[in-house]
Amino acid sequence: MAILKILRYPDPRLHKVAKPVTVFDERLPRLVADMAETMYKAPGIGLAATQVDVHERVIVIDTSETNDQLQVFINPEILWASADKAVYEEGCLSVPGIYDGVERPTQVRVRAQDVHGAFFEIDCDGLLAVCIQHEMDHLMGKVFVEYLSPLKRNRIKQKLLKEERGLEREASARAAARR
Ligand code: QAP
Ligand code: CO
Numbered sequence: 001m002a003i004l005k006i007l008r009y010p011d012p013r014l015h016k017v018a019k020p021v022t023v024f025d026e027r028l029p030r031l032v033a034d035m036a037e038t039m040y041k042a043p044g045i046g047l048a049a050t051q052v053d054v055h056e057r058v059i060v061i062d063t064s065e066t067n068d069q070l071q072v073f074i075n076p077e078i079l080w081a082s083a084d085k086a087v088y089e090e091g092c093l094s095v096p097g098i099y100d101g102v103e104r105p106t107q108v109r110v111r112a113q114d115v116h117g118a119f120f121e122i123d124c125d126g127l128l129a130v131c132i133q134h135e136m137d138h139l140m141g142k143v144f145v146e147y148l149s150p151l152k153r154n155r156i157k158q159k160l161l162k163e164e165r166g167l168e169r170e171a172s173a174r175a176a177a178r179r
Contacts, residue, residue: 004038004052008164009095010157015141018048018055020075024117028058032072032115035060040067044093046131048138051094059135063127071128073112076136079121081105088130090144098156102147104133 007014021028031054039047039060049058059073087101107125110132114120124132134144145153 001037002034003041004034006038006042006047006051006093007053009092009143009145009160011094013053014050014094014138014143016050016055017141018050018057018139020057021113024074024113024115028074029115031056031058032060036062036070039093042093043067045127046135047093048135050138050141057139059132059139061128061131061135063131072115073110073132073135074114074117076110076112076132076139078108078133078136079111080109082107088127090130090134092134092144094138094143095145095156095160098145098159100145100148100152102130102134102144104130108133 031049035047035049035052035058038052039045039062045063046059046061049056057075059076061071061073062069082105084106085103086106087103089099090102091099106129107123108129109121109123111119111121137144145156148156
């Protein structure tokens, strides 16, 4: 298993559209295990393959308190969404330190495949409904900050770019100290 590097907004690769998984070979459980390890380590409650620069329709989620209820969604599709909507304060491992309200349907019915390719359907509400919709957006190249006003989005972009410059300086200072 391995911890994968999580792309940070505004990395343009976060806007690539993921392709369906068509081959269910040994590579897939390995990717899922690495994504799960990366999510738990962060720690987070959901991760889409897009966020680790793999542009295929794969999502891992664990919204349990105990971090032992991993849910895997390959090629997820929304079959039905409730007319009822609610605002939830969302965050994202690709947008660290930023949280803001996003309005979404409160309930969704999802069809997806498991790592073996078997289809299943699940009715989601609460945090799971929010999370699956957030992660499916990633697979379409959409990050939650795109629901916010252009003003907020630009502030977030500038803040993260500034942080990134700081992180790069630290990394090169460490590299120089090793030499
Ligand atoms: C998506 O998000 C989500 O800013 C999953 O500094 C979020 O796991 C779905 C995280 C909220 C539903 C509701 C974010 C960790 C984790 C941060 C996450 C951070 C450290 C976000
Ligand atoms: Co996210």
